[in-house]
Amino acid sequence: MNTKFEPKPEHKFTFGLWTVGNKGNDPFGDDVRKPQSPVDLVYLLAEVGAYGVNFHDNDLIPIDASPSAAETIKKDFKKALQDTGLVVPMATTNLFYDPIFRDGAFTSNNAHVRNFALQKTMRSMDLGVEMGAEVFVFWGGREGTETDAAKDPVESIKRMRAAMNFLCEYALDQGYKLKFALEAKPNEPRGDLYNATTGHMLGFIATLDHPEMVGVNPEVAHEHMAGLNFSHGVAQAIDAGKLFHIDLNDQDFGRYDQDFRFGAVNLKRAFFLVKLLEDHSYTGSRHFDAHAYRTEDDEGVKDFARGCMRTYLILKDKVDRFNNDPEIQKLLGELKRMDHELPEFKGPYSQEKMKAIKAHPFDRKAISEKGLRYELLDQLTNEVVLGVR
Secondary structure, three states: OOHHHOOOHHHOEEEEHHHHOOOOOEOOEOOOOOOOOHHHHHHHHHHHOOOEEEEEHHHHOOOOOOHHHHHHHHHHHHHHHHHHOOEOOEEEOOOOOOHHHEOEOOOOOOHHHHHHHHHHHHHHHHHHHHOOOOEEEEEOOOOEEOOOOOOOHHHHHHHHHHHHHHHHHHHHHHOOOOEEEEEOOOOOOOOEEOOOOHHHHHHHHOOOOOHHHEEEOOEHHHHHHOOOOHHHHHHHHHHOOOEOOOEEOEOOOOOOOOOEOOOOOOHHHHHHHHHHHHHOOOOOOEEEOOOOOOOOOHHHHHHHHHHHHHHHHHHHHHHHHHHHOHHHHHHHHHHHHHHOOOHHHOOOOOHHHHHHHHHOOOOHHHHHHOOOOHHHHHHHHHHHHHOOO
8 A cells, every 4th residue: 555645643634433433333224343442442543543533422431421430431541542642632522312312402492401411511521621622513413303393493593502602601711722613414313403504503603702712513424415515615614714623524415424434425526625625724633524334344444444544645645736737727827817807906995996897898798708618627627536647
């Protein structure tokens, strides 16, 4: 295997305990792999070359664990981190699995549930910070409805806002240097989830008391489920300064949440995503929120993890080829030349500029007759991705 594409710490490749620890079950079939402890999974990730490991609170400590059992688990986990050099860049809390969350957590109609969710999240934040996490992700897997007769969606938004404002204040009160990252999904496991896309989340963040603390954690599969262009959503987050974390995987459009290995379905879209992250110097973790096929044993899980990282690095290499290909750059240079025409019209509004634009004699027919060579540009992109350029 070409060592050029071996992961290094500076690549910041991370996996969740729930990803490599996935036992291969689904709604139609039981486990096909034996459970592994968090410690076992840390050593597995170190073996395949990962930089870090992330967790939900209950991935690490079972929800019913006694205080003494929790301390033992934490001690063993910290030792594994020390032995391997892996870090914990991100933590999150599970507010979707336990039956208490069957009608949501922060948006539940039941005040007991909403306040239990706050309690659980604060304890999870404590645990994450103890392990070194700097980002805390919120995925509202049950924050939604099957019937809108049950909830006023405006009231649900207010409940979510109140929870996020409370937790921001908690982080500040504790002196935690945490950033919050909100993760959108259109549906599954609920019929419809609130704040269904990255754009929804960005709009919601602007209404919070501490918007500077809160960004987004977009996931490939979640946007593809809605038929959206994931790179465009990520670009909006980058432009807003809100890309605090990202979940990489792959997904057929319109399917259930498949969580395939990164690049397993659509290499071209994966290429454009890698290009976006690299061209705009994204410095956060490249987190793989995916899992191995149900067909795999433990060795197959390692193949899966290595494959995620290797594909990213191969595509990163192809981004370099794209950015240095003379024919491609000539085409892009022509587009840039067109963009830089009419420099007198650049910049902010002024009355003089307004009058000049209104008076300018644009030759509509001549402008519209010129082709843009996008067919050739796209074909050359295909050839880069296919490895013949």
